[in-house]
Amino acid sequence: MQFDASTVREQFPSLSVADNGVRRIYLDNPAGTQVPVSVAHRIADCLLYHNANVGGFFRTSVSAGELVDNARLACADFLNAVSVEEIIFGQSMTALTLHLSRSIGRYLDAGDEIVLSRMDHDANIAPWLLMARDYDLKVRWLPFNTESFEFDADALDSVLTDRTRLVCVGGASNMTGTLNDVKGLCARIRAAGAWSYIDAVQSAPHVLVDVQDIGCDFLVCSAYKFFGPHQSVLWGRHDVLRQLEPYKVRPAPVELPWCFETGTQSHESIAGIGAAIDYFAALGGAASAGDTRRQQLAGAFAQLFDYEKSLAGRLIGGLQAIPGIRVQGITDRNALDRRVPTVSFTHANKHPEMIASALAEQNIFVWSGHNYAVEPAKALGIYDSGGVVRIGAVHYNTAAEIDATLTALEGIL
Numbered sequence: 001m002q003f004d005a006s007t008v009r010e011q012f013p014s015l016s017v018a019d020n021g022v023r024r025i026y027l028d029n030p031a032g033t034q035v036p037v038s039v040a041h042r043i044a045d046c047l048l049y050h051n052a053n054v055g056g057f058f059r060t061s062v063s064a065g066e067l068v069d070n071a072r073l074a075c076a077d078f079l080n081a082v083s084v085e086e087i088i089f090g091q092s093m094t095a096l097t098l099h100l101s102r103s104i105g106r107y108l109d110a111g112d113e114i115v116l117s118r119m120d121h122d123a124n125i126a127p128w129l130l131m132a133r134d135y136d137l138k139v140r141w142l143p144f145n146t147e148s149f150e151f152d153a154d155a156l157d158s159v160l161t162d163r164t165r166l167v168c169v170g171g172a173s174n175m176t177g178t179l180n181d182v183k184g185l186c187a188r189i190r191a192a193g194a195w196s197y198i199d200a201v202q203s204a205p206h207v208l209v210d211v212q213d214i215g216c217d218f219l220v221c222s223a224y225k226f227f228g229p230h231q232s233v234l235w236g237r238h239d240v241l242r243q244l245e246p247y248k249v250r251p252a253p254v255e256l257p258w259c260f261e262t263g264t265q266s267h268e269s270i271a272g273i274g275a276a277i278d279y280f281a282a283l284g285g286a287a288s289a290g291d292t293r294r295q296q297l298a299g300a301f302a303q304l305f306d307y308e309k310s311l312a313g314r315l316i317g318g319l320q321a322i323p324g325i326r327v328q329g330i331t332d333r334n335a336l337d338r339r340v341p342t343v344s345f346t347h348a349n350k351h352p353e354m355i356a357s358a359l360a361e362q363n364i365f366v367w368s369g370h371n372y373a374v375e376p377a378k379a380l381g382i383y384d385s386g387g388v389v390r391i392g393a394v395h396y397n398t399a400a401e402i403d404a405t406l407t408a409l410e411g412i413l
């Protein structure tokens with residue numbers, strides 16, 4: 001049975017907002033999704049009734065600690081972590097990555113090599129370039145095929161050497177929407193004796209992450225891309241985290257995971273992540289006897305992925321029918337399993353900014369530019385021409401919204 005978006009839309013008050021009678025169409029999701037009432041309530045509850053620093057003896061401190069502990073458990077289920085000690089919270093993927101790169105860099109020797117991907121968001125590139133500069137490491141680049149928008153089968157092998165210590169690669173591209181075979185990549189990275197750092201910011205809203213199955217060493221994602229608040233989670237393999245020196249202030253705990261959590265955390269946001277994960281789990285059906293949250297999550301993502309694939313196919317087909325448009329990503333209807341419903345395009349003679357602003361006038365929200373996907377935009381030769389128009393669907397979007405967006409585009413172009 002196909003997922004029906006109308007069953008969830010009422011949980012998102014923002015989806016029914018209209019401005020001067022014109023309904024809003026949210027297709028800016030790769031930059032941040034809308035939030036269901038349950039998430040906002042959990043955050044409000046934390047702020048209104050459990051607002052204290054954690055670690056004290058008194059009631060609010062204890063209950064704030066419980067909210068954080070519960071959210072950590074939820075994240076462990078969401079990512080299939082072996083232990084909550086592997087779950088580290090932080091303000092953003094960028095902040096977590098910059099922070100951890102300091103600990104990883106200290107562990108490496110001058111002349112060691114790291115591999116960075118040309119398909120990645122700058123948050124999985126710039127922190128590592130800075131680390132390479134500071135620790136005198138060699139950077140090798142993993143290119144992607146600009147015709148297929150995927151990594152060629154042998155691309156990784158040709159950049160791995162016996163000095164490779166770390167490979168940083170994304171789960172899904174925030175520009176082309178390509179969904180990478182991270183499990184296959186991580187097997188080769190591991191075989192080469194290197195660590196893998198997976199940026200799952202754009203894949204986690206669409207595909208259920210399983211760090212054990214992927215076989216990565218680090219994985220990071222951001223809850224504001226999957227219906228939660230502005231807060232991120234870094235998963236690190238327990239034995240790998242143990243080898244790193246945490247950069248921390250002296251009185252902060254020495255134990256995992258707290259030693260990697262810098263300063264006082266946003267407890268309300270952490271509580272909100274737990275609620276976002278529970279939102280997904282509920283989509284997988286009421287927890288029947290014996291169903292774990294992980295099983296509920298798996299049920300939810302299976303339905304959502306199929307539904308999102310249908311939106312992506314509809315959108316891509318419609319875009320391809322508009323003269324002058326080139327979709328900058330996988331378009332083959334038989335390969336929609338290898339992409340997320342983030343669809344970027346360029347036009348032969350219209351600037352992406354002009355198109356995005358014309359859509360905004362019709363209350364259709366999309367992004368234009370490179371969206372921090374600096375390397376992909378350069379590789380595709382569109383960096384200097386204004387990047388792309390990016391239309392990103394999630395499961396609360398409808399076929400009618402896609403059609404309305406295509407009709408608006410036809411008018412604009």
Ligand SMILES: Cc1ncc(COP(=O)(O)O)c(C=O)c1O
Nearest residue numbers: 092093094121123174201202222
């Ligand atoms: C693929 C990808 N990685 C990393 C980031 C950065 O995430 P954050 O905003 O949590 O730092 C983004 C943000 O858009 C992204 O799309």
